[in-house]
Amino acid sequence: xxxxxIKQSTAERTLxxxxxxxxxxxxxxxxxxxxxxxxxxxxxxRRVEAWHYTDLRASMSEAAPILAAPKQDDIEAxxxxxxxxxxxxxxxxxxxxxxxxxxxxxxxLPAGVSIAEGSVAARPIDDPLAALNEALSPTxxxxxxxxxxxxxxxxxxxxxxxxxxxxxxxxxxxxxxGAGAQASFVEIFEGAHAGVQRHASTILxxxxxxxxxxxxxxxxxxxxHVETQIFELxxxxxxxAFGLVSGGKLTRRQIFVRIAGDRAKVSLGGLALIEGVRxxxxxxxxxxxxxxxxxxxxxxxxxxDDAVGVFQGKVIVEQAAQKTDGSMKSQAILLSPRAQMNExxxxxxxxxxxxxxxxxxxxxxxxxxxFYLESRGIANGDAKAMLLEAFGEESIARIEDKSLADPLRAxxxxxxxxxxxxx
Amino acid sequence: xxxxxxxxxxxxxxxxxxxxxxxxxLILDNxxxxxxxxxxxxxxxxxxxxxxxxxxxxxxxxxxxxQSGEIFLDGENLLELKPTERALKGLFLAxxxxxxxxxxxGMTFLKAALNAQRRARGESDLTxxxxxxxxxxxxxxxxxxxxxxxxxxxxxxxGGEKKRFEVLQMALLAPQVGVLDETDSGLDIDAxxxxxxxxxxxxxxxxAFLVITHYQRLLDYIKPNVVHVMAKGRIVATGGPExxxxxxxxxxxxxxxxxx
Numbered sequence: 001x002x003x004x005x006i007k008q009s010t011a012e013r014t015l016x017x018x019x020x021x022x023x024x025x026x027x028x029x030x031x032x033x034x035x036x037x038x039x040x041x042x043x044x045x046r047r048v049e050a051w052h053y054t055d056l057r058a059s060m061s062e063a064a065p066i067l068a069a070p071k072q073d074d075i076e077a078x079x080x081x082x083x084x085x086x087x088x089x090x091x092x093x094x095x096x097x098x099x100x101x102x103x104x105x106x107x108x109l110p111a112g113v114s115i116a117e118g119s120v121a122a123r124p125i126d127d128p129l130a131a132l133n134e135a136l137s138p139t140x141x142x143x144x145x146x147x148x149x150x151x152x153x154x155x156x157x158x159x160x161x162x163x164x165x166x167x168x169x170x171x172x173x174x175x176x177x178g179a180g181a182q183a184s185f186v187e188i189f190e191g192a193h194a195g196v197q198r199h200a201s202t203i204l205x206x207x208x209x210x211x212x213x214x215x216x217x218x219x220x221x222x223x224x225h226v227e228t229q230i231f232e233l234x235x236x237x238x239x240x241a242f243g244l245v246s247g248g249k250l251t252r253r254q255i256f257v258r259i260a261g262d263r264a265k266v267s268l269g270g271l272a273l274i275e276g277v278r279x280x281x282x283x284x285x286x287x288x289x290x291x292x293x294x295x296x297x298x299x300x301x302x303x304x305d306d307a308v309g310v311f312q313g314k315v316i317v318e319q320a321a322q323k324t325d326g327s328m329k330s331q332a333i334l335l336s337p338r339a340q341m342n343e344x345x346x347x348x349x350x351x352x353x354x355x356x357x358x359x360x361x362x363x364x365x366x367x368x369x370x371f372y373l374e375s376r377g378i379a380n381g382d383a384k385a386m387l388l389e390a391f392g393e394e395s396i397a398r399i400e401d402k403s404l405a406d407p408l409r410a411x412x413x414x415x416x417x418x419x420x421x422x423x
Numbered sequence: 424x425x426x427x428x429x430x431x432x433x434x435x436x437x438x439x440x441x442x443x444x445x446x447x448x449l450i451l452d453n454x455x456x457x458x459x460x461x462x463x464x465x466x467x468x469x470x471x472x473x474x475x476x477x478x479x480x481x482x483x484x485x486x487x488x489x490q491s492g493e494i495f496l497d498g499e500n501l502l503e504l505k506p507t508e509r510a511l512k513g514l515f516l517a518x519x520x521x522x523x524x525x526x527x528x529g530m531t532f533l534k535a536a537l538n539a540q541r542r543a544r545g546e547s548d549l550t551x552x553x554x555x556x557x558x559x560x561x562x563x564x565x566x567x568x569x570x571x572x573x574x575x576x577x578x579x580x581x582g583g584e585k586k587r588f589e590v591l592q593m594a595l596l597a598p599q600v601g602v603l604d605e606t607d608s609g610l611d612i613d614a615x616x617x618x619x620x621x622x623x624x625x626x627x628x629x630x631a632f633l634v635i636t637h638y639q640r641l642l643d644y645i646k647p648n649v650v651h652v653m654a655k656g657r658i659v660a661t662g663g664p665e666x667x668x669x670x671x672x673x674x675x676x677x678x679x680x681x682x683x
Contacts (some may be wrong), residue, residue, distance in 0.1 A: 366522075367485065368522050369522055369524050371482075371484055371485065371506060371522075372518070372521070372522040372524065373524075373527075373532070373535075373536075374483075374505070374506035374507045374510065375482045375483075375484075375506050375509075375510055375515075375516055375518075376510055376532075376535075376536035376539070376592065376596065377507055377510035377511045377536055377539040377540045377543065377596070378507060378535050378536055378539050379507050379539065380505070380507060382535065382539070383507075386527055386531070386532070386535065387524070387526075387527065390524070390525065390526025390527045390575075391526060393526055394525070394526050
């Protein structure tokens, strides 16, 4: 069947079964090829470098049944849920249930923006979970912003799950901006509980001179959240992407960026707020293939209790990518002696005329800072909250858009309040 | 001991037989000192005499181990209080090296500090316009640029800007006891004058100051009532302002030997 010598795990067997059933219903050579890529590698273990700190094979003991297509009941349940829920921002909201777009729960799209169903292709990514998403997603959705259209309000994509006590859900989105188009997207994952295994992919492509912002919020409580982002930038395109993780038992965000046109700019950022026994892994790869481009990665994490954070970043500068300006930084604050942060920033540079750097720090709150604030009458808990809020704020501020940043600030404040850092 | 009348002349700050060590090294050795309400007491002494340790111990900085002794602020035992509580009781330390805190805006910090003190006194939070007005007035007097207040706390401030910002905080928080730890260090003569004027404006019959300095120069601008000389962790001489002038002429050598 396949070459690897490790015995197939229970979860891998179930995944193979799930795929076989799918193939029987609607065969697809593209999906079959994707599943073959997954099966050849299997669920990643510590031996796979990109998954070194997140042994998915060990932690995913079983693959939960795939969530069925939503029925009328599910849609009505989602509708009543939405009526009470708070929106992320003012812009239009598109609702996805179990990976399917639900038009009747969604707002009309702004001018120049369209959505279409159909398989979503991506450039090949050497990662088993990226392949698994392609193989098992029930369908794909492409949101296009037409050439030259500038969408002013952020478009929210709200990903909701189902009512079952245990399920896995696959979603696959493409966001495509035409030349000179501008838009912001917010993807929010909501409503999942510990029995949920979520596999989400977003493929974002920017044509020449397109400008996009992309924000992801994982604040619910899935047992597993695996998210693959594939970004592609053409000439002079600009992308600002940000991810906030404040929930989930095991969260893996993997981001693959290719800068294919010259003078493009990408700014990636994120904030992980994790406590309890959560694990949050952000692993990214940025490949510069064209000259005179800039990339920035700025990630921060606040880790409490027994939580474990991971940041792995690799910036590859190909020989043709002269005059690359790259800078990667990851910083974490540990609030408990048992909290852990694993950092692995890497540069691989094959061009000779570049400016690239990276740095990673892991620290506690600085007692000198706390004492200075206390000496002014600020209570210890308030002092810590002020320092942590400032630490998180420095990552959020890089989004440079108040309408996107303010709801994230509110979530940071809520997390700090819930942690009772403040007395 | 609470409830004592706050009148001029009584011991606003009383330090009794204070011994302090850090990592088993004795820094303050049975030190006693009283600063009365309405007074400015200066402490002068050579490097390593324990001046800054005294300032930090008053403010409650962790890592200093108080072996014995007592500290009273207006009759209240400070050693039983946490740093925050000491500040709320009216102690203010102007740091020798104010800490840079990235990300925390100066105005956010001032508002949090001011409102913490108001709440402790049972007062309501300041309205934003009221807060802004107070800060603007205090900043003008100390020639502090509004732009500086919007920057993260002390980050990228020059030495002089940091010291002026310390005095601005003291002016806004209006403490009972102000402890100035080498506030003159790193200041040029113009900045020194501005800072000294800021302190002098706060002099009040109900307020006491402990001014720690290495040089006599500061005391030309902030005239002390009493001058103490500190060496090897204890007060070795006490006198009037003329004592500072004598130290300027002769140096600390005599006193260092006396304490040995």
